[in-house]
Every structure is written in C-alpha cells, then in structure tokens.
C-alpha cells in the first residue's frame with residue numbers, strides 16, 4: 001500500500017513534545033498517591049535503573065511490523081489480562097511461552113508466513129477500572145488498579161496506592177524478561193524440538209492429533225531442507241520474542257523513557273510495543289500526548305464508539321509521517337457489533353491510504369457475566385468476532401495482520417465453550433484470573449487453528 005501524495009511530515013520528535021509533556025493534559029485512570037514526595041523519589045530511582053529492552057530490539061520489531069502491514073508476516077500478541085507479582089514464577093512464565101510457541105507453529109505452518117511473537121508480559125501490571133472507588137457494606141475504598149499500584153484485598157492499607165510497587169514491578173518485569181531471554185537463547189524455541197513445548201496437563205486433548213500432525217509436517221520440512229542443503233538450518237533454534245503492555249501508568253512509563261547513544265529521539269525502554277487502552281485513547285488526553293513522541297511502534301485499542309473521523313485524527317497524531325511499522329490499531333468491537341462498527345473505520349483508513357497494522361482483539365468486546373456470577377467469555381463469540389473480522393477486512397480490501405488474545409498456559413476454566421465444551425458450571429473448577437477471563441491452552445490452540453482455516457478459505461487479494 002503506498003500513500004497518496006500529501007503533505008506528510010518527516011519522521012522526527014515533535015518540537016513541542018517532551019517525555020513529561022503529558023503532564024499538562026488530563027490523565028485518565030491514574031492513581032492518587034497520598035505522598036507526593038515518595039512518588040518523586042520512586043520516579044527518580046526508576047529513571048536511573050537499567051532499561052528492560054534496547055532500542056535495537058525496538059527498531060527490529062518496528063521493521064517486522066512494517067512487514068506485517070504488507071502481508072509478509074502475521075502478528076500473534078497474547079498473555080494475561082493482568083500479570084501479578086505472585087505469578088512471576090518459572091512454570092507460569094514458561095507455560096505461557098509454550099502456548100505462544102505452539103500457536104505460532106500452527107500459524108507458520110498454516111499461513112506459510114513468519115509470525116511476529118509479542119507477549120503481553122514483563123510490565124502488564126496496571127489496569128484501567130470502570131470506577132475509581134469500590135463500595136462494600138457501606139465502606140468505600142480505591143479500586144484495585146493492578147499490582148503496579150495497589151493490592152486486591154479489600155482493606156484500606158492494601159488499596160492505598162504505593163509508588164514503591166512500581167520499583168517492584170520493574171524488578172519482576174526484569175526477572176520475567178531475563179527468564180524468557182535465557183530460555184529462548186538456550187534453544188527452548190528450537191523448531192527441531194517442539195516437544196520442549198509440551199504441557200504436562202494436556203493428556204488427551206481433542207486437538208492434539210491435529211497439532212501433532214502439524215509438528216510432524218514441520219519436522220519433515222526442516223529435515224528435507226537440511227538434507228538438500230547439506231547443513232543444519234540456522235535460525236530455527238531461536239525465535240524473536242517481543243514484549244508489550246498497556247502503558248497506562250504514566251509516571252512509570254516516563255521514567256523508562258530514554259535517549260540512547262547513536263539514535264535520535266526517545267524510546268520507551270520498558271517494553272518493545274506499548275499500547276493505549278480503549279479508556280485512555282482520547283485525542284486530548286495525556287496518553288495520546290505521551291505516545292506521540294516515542295520512537296517505539298505503538299498500538300491503540302479501538303472500541304465500538306470510535307468514529308471514522310476520530311480514528312483518522314488519532315492516526316494523524318500518532319503517525320503524522322505515515323512511517324511504516326509505527327502504528328497498529330487493535331479493534332475490539334464485540335461479536336454483535338463488529339459487522340456494524342468495523343467497516344466504516346476500515347474504509348476511512350483505506351480511503352486516506354494510511355499505513356496501519358490491523359489487529360483483532362476478540363476478547364474485550366465479549367466479556368459477560370455467566371448465570372453463576374463468573375465473569376466469562378464464550379468461545380463462540382470470540383470465534384465469531386475473529387472470523388467476522390477476517391471477512392470484513394477481505395470485503396473492505398484491507399488486511400487483518402494480527403490477533404491480540406488473553407491466554408494462559410494453565411488449565412484454567414475461565415472462558416466457556418471450545419473443543420472441550422466448557423459450561424458455566426465448569427467455570428468454578430479452575431477460575432484463577434483476578435481480572436479478565438483467559439483462554440486456556442486448548443482454547444488458544446483452537447484459535448490458532450481456526451485463524452488458519454479462516455484465512456485459507458478467503459480470497460487473499462494481497463497474497464503475492
């Protein structure tokens with residue numbers, strides 16, 4: 001897709017932007033810290049701690065996202081709704097990685113495209129809430145906003161925002177990154193050894209036969225290539241893995257926003273690929289202001305209330321130079337609204353010839369309360385929104401380049417449906433999320449398989 005002639009800006013840091021310029025705008029969803037001095041000390045400490053990622057990694061992801069925009073890659077982004085400090089454990093981290101690697105094998109095999117793998121981890125500790133306060137039995141306390149900010153227990157001390165938690169969150173993020181990097185560098189992602197990604201509890205999954213067939217086919221292809229080339233295929237033993245989180249808590253994000261030698265501009269070095277949540281995507285708000293000056297690739301969640309005009313203004317502010325790989329739009333409309341709400345947005349972006357990476361989040365528009373009070377998501381609705389998104393993009397002449405999911409490698413029962421047909425009554429068996437319901441391993445793999453099936457059933461106008 002090439003941009004039509006128009007006066008695009010050159011790629012540069014906006015002249016009126018600084019890492020702190022968001023402070024002059026209304027900042028939604030921020031905690032109120034009782035001790036401003038303690039907050040300032042933490043900000044100072046964080047701004048001197050080593051970063052979690054490097055500018056080289058960020059720029060290499062940006063290049064891969066630019067390729068995904070052109071249909072040469074597919075993006076898989078997934079992880080917990082909210083990480084918790086207590087879940088920073090080796091098995092939980094490696095199981096999540098295993099699911100993402102298995103899904104990515106299914107996608108690579110079925111789509112015949114390299115996959116950009118992005119975790120929702122190593123910093124996904126701050127959550128937007130619908131109300132600032134929570135009331136129980138006549139007592140009102142600040143809402144739980146994620147482990148970066150306070151604790152979930154309904155007690156005044158636990159709910160009081162504590163800035164030291166940002167330092168702890170930075171350390172937990174560093175431990176998570178360190179473990180993921182060590183696993184990947186040590187060969188955990190090696191395509192010669194997909195058995196490394198087996199999850200103990202899977203046993204006789206209804207999907208396992210299909211998955212094992214794909215593993216065998218990939219193994220055959222690898223051996224065939226190695227036989228004819230006479231040498232081991234390099235690059236199969238490691239996979240790039242990138243991180244992302246909702247950059248909600250702006251004092252933390254600002255403290256990790258740095259300049260680096262031999263590069264111009266400012267990088268958020270707390271993550272490769274930060275996103276703006278749906279509730280903080282206002283054009284006049286602090287989050288959009290903060291994001292517009294970063295050199296990272298950035299994403300915005302787009303909900304059903306966004307109009308084409310608002311969307312185009314967001315695109316202008318966040319990517320004024322139409323830079324490749326810079327901007328991803330994650331639409332999350334809900335299965336019942338996607339057919340109405342998505343096409344006008346696709347048309348607007350296509351008409352203006354703007355470069356974006358379209359990603360579907362089929363989770364957040366499909367959250368509901370089950371009959372027994374559990375917050376859940378129906379697999380049929382997740383699937384319905386995702387399949388509709390593929391069709392709507394094909395009809396609009398745009399391309400769905402990725403998927404954004406909440407998932408875990410644990411055997412949880414948080415979303416109903418799927419191959420094992422979990423029911424509302426099953427939700428109580430293993431419901432662990434403190435925030436949104438996640439796909440378990442089998443449901444995640446099933447999503448990867450249905451993406452492949454859906455994509456291959458559509459005419460692909462851009463396939464080369």
Ligand code: PEP
Nearest residue numbers: 081277278279301332364
């Ligand atoms: C989320 O991704 O967990 C989230 C809160 O999403 P959204 O901003 O789309 O509601």
Ligand code: CO
Nearest residue numbers: 081364406436
């Ligand atoms: Co969520």
